Amino acid sequence: MNSFIYDIPTKVYFGENQLGHLGEELGRYGKKVLLTYGGGSIKKSGLYDKVVAEIKKAGLELFELSGIEPNPKVSSVRAGAELCKKEGIEVLLAVGGGSVIDCTKFIGAATFYDGDAWDILEEKAEITRCLPILDVLTLAATGSEMDSVGVISNSETKDKICQGSPLMQPKVSFLDPTVTYTVSPYQTACGAADMLSHVIEVYFNMNKDLYMLDTVMEGLMKTIIKYAPVAMAQPDNYEARANLMWVSSWAINGFVEGGKRQSWSCHPMEHELSAIYDITHGLGLAILTPKWLEYCLNETTASKYYQFGCSVFGLDASLEPMEVAKKSIALVEEFLFRTLGLKSRLSEIEIDDSNFEVMAAKAVRLGNLGNAFVPLDKNDVINIFKMCL
Amino acid sequence: MNSFIYDIPTKVYFGENQLGHLGEELGRYGKKVLLTYGGGSIKKSGLYDKVVAEIKKAGLELFELSGIEPNPKVSSVRAGAELCKKEGIEVLLAVGGGSVIDCTKFIGAATFYDGDAWDILEEKAEITRCLPILDVLTLAATGSEMDSVGVISNSETKDKICQGSPLMQPKVSFLDPTVTYTVSPYQTACGAADMLSHVIEVYFNMNKDLYMLDTVMEGLMKTIIKYAPVAMAQPDNYEARANLMWVSSWAINGFVEGGKRQSWSCHPMEHELSAIYDITHGLGLAILTPKWLEYCLNETTASKYYQFGCSVFGLDASLEPMEVAKKSIALVEEFLFRTLGLKSRLSEIEIDDSNFEVMAAKAVRLGNLGNAFVPLDKNDVINIFKMCL
Structure with missing residues (x-):
């Protein structure tokens, strides 16, 4: 039997009506928040409005990156990291399923790397730091909300690589089952x-x-x-x-x-x-x-x-x-x-x-x-x- | 179904030969370590020597409180808190079973309280701070190694009270099954x-x-x-x-x-x-x-x-x-x-x-x-x- 280290520090707000804690939790990590999401289903469902309202109520500054793909692409990681560097983002908030959270993890890591984000996936560059990541989960599937890995695809090379670091472990995840009704x-x-x-x-x-x-x-x-x-x-x-x-x-x-x-x-x-x-x-x-x-x-x-x-x-x-x-x-x-x-x-x-x-x-x-x-x-x-x- | 918050940040080194990480983990929290233990069975088993060697190897300053009882008494909490205040202890290391860890939790809390430690058990005083707690578990039973509560007895009043605070949650626990062979x-x-x-x-x-x-x-x-x-x-x-x-x-x-x-x-x-x-x-x-x-x-x-x-x-x-x-x-x-x-x-x-x-x-x-x-x-x-x- 092998030895192991157990270390899963993610805090989880589970259940309905927990979003009231979002502002306070984000605020622990920074003032400048990048909200990342996918194709806009969170706008249809009304979740987007709720999240934005909480961010504003907490007096935080909001930036956005939308359009993260299913099987998220390194191009989105690059775009996100560039935005984080340019705007001095302090904390990331992924609202979506595993694809959005995975992509956000690598945005967080690539923000502290000067070369191309794909290097991190290919292990040509080490993950040395990562922006703090919080998330509001919209799909029960990948488990990215409580683990330290992510999978990113590269459309040019047709590669899809899984990579991880404890630094990318979400700090706080909001799991509201009613969000998945749709x-x-x-x-x-x-x-x-x-x-x-x-x-x-x-x-x-x-x-x-x-x-x-x-x-x-x-x-x-x-x-x-x-x-x-x-x-x-x-x-x-x-x-x-x-x-x-x-x-x-x-x-x-x-x-x-x-x-x-x-x-x-x-x-x-x-x-x-x-x-x-x-x-x-x-x-x-x-x-x-x-x-x-x-x-x-x-x-x-x-x-x-x-x-x-x-x-x-x-x-x-x-x-x-x-x-x-x-x-x-x-x-x-x-x-x-x-x-x-x-x-x-x-x-x-x-x-x-x-x-x-x-x-x-x-x-x-x-x-x-x-x-x-x-x-x-x-x-x-x-x-x-x-x-x- | 009720909502809940999941928040269990304790890091666990599980298995044999993990004590090599003890010094580095203690060192994250402070230089002045108070080692707490019970009646001396850890001396017989050799665990005491191993723990002390790791503390010394890491260049930390060692203080000791022994004799913590099964069904630990508030008198031990008082003695521990006094020692912590006097010596400026920065981190606590409980080596024992649930009694030692429970007692150590309240030593950690009582160090930041000027009145009598029993007030904390009776909820006459709030737990506002706690020294960081690490432990080496010697008995599989109470689960104190990964929770935020403890039970303390008062010999004078014949009371035994359970009390808790997230601040008392151990930071790091060392769980070596071979330690429990005895x-x-x-x-x-x-x-x-x-x-x-x-x-x-x-x-x-x-x-x-x-x-x-x-x-x-x-x-x-x-x-x-x-x-x-x-x-x-x-x-x-x-x-x-x-x-x-x-x-x-x-x-x-x-x-x-x-x-x-x-x-x-x-x-x-x-x-x-x-x-x-x-x-x-x-x-x-x-x-x-x-x-x-x-x-x-x-x-x-x-x-x-x-x-x-x-x-x-x-x-x-x-x-x-x-x-x-x-x-x-x-x-x-x-x-x-x-x-x-x-x-x-x-x-x-x-x-x-x-x-x-x-x-x-x-x-x-x-x-x-x-x-x-x-x-x-x-x-x-x-x-x-x-x-x-």
Whole structure:
């Protein structure tokens, strides 16, 4: 069992009507606030007006950067960092989902770097400082609201890279489940698939680690499976939205990782898909996960699938591990493709095998897949991609 | 569902050989360190020497306060605060279990108060500042290493009061499971009973809250039940000690509470027992918990017992809720009294009914038991005490 350091200092205001604390929290960190957001859905929902009102009420100076893309681009990071340098921004407020928060993290870091922001993603430049980041979350999915990493895409190079630093950990996050009432059933499903994948990437691990963390992960997965369909059918079901929102943070904030030291598998593979085809991250993960589970199942790994099937799906513990394993993969597929109604094949979203070689090579390199649950080389990844066609 | 604020900034070094970080962490907060500990078991185990070596290596100035009691007394708080004022102590390092850490928290607070330390416990004085607290945990039980409260006894008044402030939250905790190898089977059992009670106090709650947190609590309880007997039988079983240690922190650091707003039940009752009879806290909780569960079971509350029985003990979900409820209480008793081997009756530890009236009145008042899972008045508490005789 490995040692580890637990350090998750993000403060979270969870629930309705907490925005009244926004001004005081921002004010702790500075007077000049850059508000970052996406395509404007927060204007339609009225959230923008509420946030701006709180900032003004607190007597803070407001600057704005809008138009941050899903699969956020390094061009937005560059634009934000330039604005921060020019205006002397002191604190960042991301209002949006994971894309907006991820982008804002790198804006915060790039503000203190004189070269090109992409250098930070490529590890050519170290993250030495970061502007303080606060956020108002609008989508339960990536967990960026409580972790220290982000994923940025480069349209020119078709690269999509995950990078992190404790300096980028949000100081304060506002999680109001009612804000996610307007999230469409499709985006709700993609968010659920993303969270489920975050847990699965850590849970499927042959390292000996704390059983206690396994039980927590089993609880998170059960919660996703229970409430994602409820939130899709009843978008304003507070209980469902609240459970999904808090799970999104805890699925990836580092707590469940404990001392495990293994590379994730599906995320690096999916990053290649969305880098080239700009698909929704959660959808890509949904397509990949069951096939990857199938590919990695063998006599050695079956015990983990057995634990998963019994604990998460309540499968009969008296069955053979291999039988439980196969049933549990089928149940994951049923959840993702029937219950959530996500597409199950790359061919259904117009992805063919033409880039598999390039994508597989990059996934193995950037994702360090030789250190994964079941170590994967380029050919393994190509095989998994093919299974998903 | 209530809103809540999540704010648990304690940094944790978990695992073996992490003490090398102690000097650097202490140094962030000050040069003059007061090391607090109990009766000297850390000298026997060699932990004292290791800690002192790290403090010296970091060039910090060392002061000491030893002899902090189990059920720590306000006299120790007074002595510690006086020393801090006199020597200009800048940072506190508690090396011990919950008693030492609890006491150290109030030393930290009382250092900034000119009156008598007991005023803070009695809420006659507010906690306005606190010296930074770090700790090296030696016993998995109270969770004081990651929460903001403590319990202090007053030998003159026979009061035992729980009080808290976010200012007292430890900055950094060192959790090395191997340090607990020397904890006796009996103390291991009492620690397990304490942790289990922490979870049960929150879990048995009729307020609507996050299902996700229920699943986490079920995981924590399953972990305690699985590993406490292993640690008793094999004191140097790392896996068992590690699981118990991390559960001790998460059972009571506030995470599982979410938006629940209910007074705890068994803890206020137990505090009266140990205030007068100075018994081990975990033992008192073990005796009280099953009888309290029995007393609170009714047609309205049975659903919670049913969830508990099915999820924690794997009882047959097709049975009637009341049947599952009764079986689950029997299983809690079996765990505490057979598996852990704790005494099950007050009469076995020489407590009779002579103080029940006084203790019950105090428990209701100090514990605000009218706001508990099942609201309890003085007569209810006397009834529960009698059931425990």
